[in-house]
Amino acid sequence: MGALAGIFDQFKERYETVTEATRKKLFGANNENLDFFIDSFNKFDARQKVMAGAGLAVAVLVIFILLFTVYFMGIRSLKVELSDGLA
Secondary structure, eight states: OHHHHHHHHHHHHHHHHHHHHHHHHHHOTTSHHHHHHHHHHHTSOHHHHHHHHHHHHHHHHHHHHHHHHHHHHHHHHHHHHHHHHHO
16 A cells, blocks of 8 residues: 555656646746736727637637547547457
């Protein structure tokens, strides 16, 4: 049980290290990048805010559709491969 806990702790440390590095890269050391983004967004007029929201919604929708497309293409490929293996 001690060996399993040690492995779990190593994985947790690596995960936290990667997560912290990613957070610093994405948001900045003291969330400077996030503050800049929020300040820039608040300077938009109403029309620009709507367009930014719509653009973000479209981007999320496109990514969502692409992920499902890749997933179902993989499932179809696996189904074909399994069918060919049985024949």
